[in-house]
Amino acid sequence: MTLNGKHIFLGVTGGIAAYKCVELLRLFKKAGADVVVAMTRAATRFVGPATFEVLSENPVLLDLWEGPGSGVAHIEVGSRSDLAVIAPATANCIGKLAHGIADDALTTTMLAMTCPVLICPSMNTDMYQNIRVQKNLDLLEETGIHILDPDSGVLACRTSGAGRLPEPWFIFDRACALFYKKDLKAKTVLVSAGPTVEPIDPVRFISNHSSGKMGYAIAGAAEKRGANVILVSGPVSLDPPVGVTRVSVGSCDQMYDAMLESLDQADIIIKVAAVGDFKPVSVQAHKIKKSGTQGAVTLELTQNKDILKAIGLKKRKNQYLVGFAAETRDLETYAVGKMEKKQLDMIVANIVGKSGSGFKADTNKVKLFTRDGQVTDLPLMTKEKVAHAILDAVVQAVV
Known part of the structure; x- marks a missing residue:
């Protein structure tokens, strides 16, 4: 995500996981954000302020009365911040924030915050599960503050359980999600992505060049906008977006079954997957040997099920169906024809083979066609960005 022009306040408290926040700061900066770091005195026992100052290119707030954090700097930082993240958040810090105690630069600045706040608890399992800590977290949530549940695992104290600070990339993802309007809240979005594979024999198959990047981008964008997302995915080398339910499939038949099984739950269906049009008439039980064959080998194919057409026939009036068309020529003619034939509400079309667009690329160049x-x-x-543009159009039509 691009955070150009965004001001992030990063509060670091005295936990062993403070070292992870160096990488979290780097992720915010790489995305273009301006970051101001505040540290408690205990936090400086784990990571030196100089590290955060160099990486943030801003003075670190340490003290209300001395250095760059003196005067009314905490008020200025609080008023201009677009997001505040406290990571790691110790039990002590959580208790202070829950009850409005401001006795250092970090907690005082937090009282001046008017922006969204994400708190990331990190501590010993017994401390985290203590009823007083849990009540303080509940109190913070009741006031609109977002709490990121800790991971479970082996902790620095050699115990095992809940209390680990999540990895920086995960905190970054959840922080970025707070910038999006939740215009798909209470909606279920069903997305298909990636290629399908049709076996020829136990070691060979027919497939295509789809990387799944476009479908995964749409699934992740929909989740960030508040949707419950079901992602039916062919085989790809991508991690599922945070908060998305992924159903992994291989063949067209498997994708057909998975999509139809989830269809009734969906308010919006976006079929991005590049489903193979054909499959072998029969699958050989053993690897086909080239010895004994002369010249060309004939492979008999039959048509696969048309998943998009089946959904178009089955969808309810209150469901919105989006399809994709990857063409090599006559884009508008084929796209509009496909939209009509398969009873789509919208089709997203692009010419494959162009530089920076289509399969495997991180960018795309598309046209949106709607029934009206x-x-x-x-x-x-x-x-x-393409994913959000598509969802903007969907939201305009259905929300």
Whole structure:
């Protein structure tokens, strides 16, 4: 995500996991954010302030009365911040924030915050499960503060259980999600992504070049906008987006069954997957040997099920169906024809083979066609931005 122009307040308290926040700061900076770090005195026992100052390119707030954090700096930081993240958040810090105690630069600055706040608890399992800590977390949630549950595992104290600070990339993802409007809240979005594979024999198959990046971008974007997302995915080398339920499939038949099984739950269906049009008539039980064959080998194919057409026939009036069309020529003719034939509400079309667009690329160049005749020609942009542009159009139609 691009955070250009965003001001992030990062509060670091005195836990062993403070070292992870160096990487979290780097992720915020890489995304273009301006970051101000505040540390408790205990936090400086684990990571020196100089590390955060160099990486953030801003003075670290340590003391209300001395150095760059003196005067009314905490008020200025609080008023201009777009997001505040406390990681790790100790039991002590959580208790202070829950009860409005402001006795250092970090907690005082937090009282001046008017932006969204994400708190990431990290501590010993018994401390985390203590009823007083849990009540303080509940109190913070009741006031609109977002709490990120800790991971479970072996802790620094050599015990095992809940209390580990999540990895920086996960905190970054959940922090970025707070910037999105939740215009898909209470909606279930069903997305298909990736290729399908049709076996020829135990070691060979027919497939295509789909990487799954576009479908995964749409699934992740929908989750960040508040949707419950079911992602039916062919075989890809991508991790599922945070908060998304992934159903892994291989063949067209498997994807057909998975999509139809989840269809009744869905308010919005976005079929991005590049499903193979054909499959072998028969699958050989053993590897086909080239010895004994002369010249060309004939492989008899039959048509696969048309998943998109089946959904178009089965969908309810209150369901919104989006399809994709990857073409090599006559884009509008084929796209509009496909939309009508398969009873789609919208089709997203692009010409494959162009530089920076289509399979495997991180960017895409698409046109959106809707049943009411609207055509939106999007410029070349990242697939994440394309995903949000598609969802913007869907939201305008259904929400």
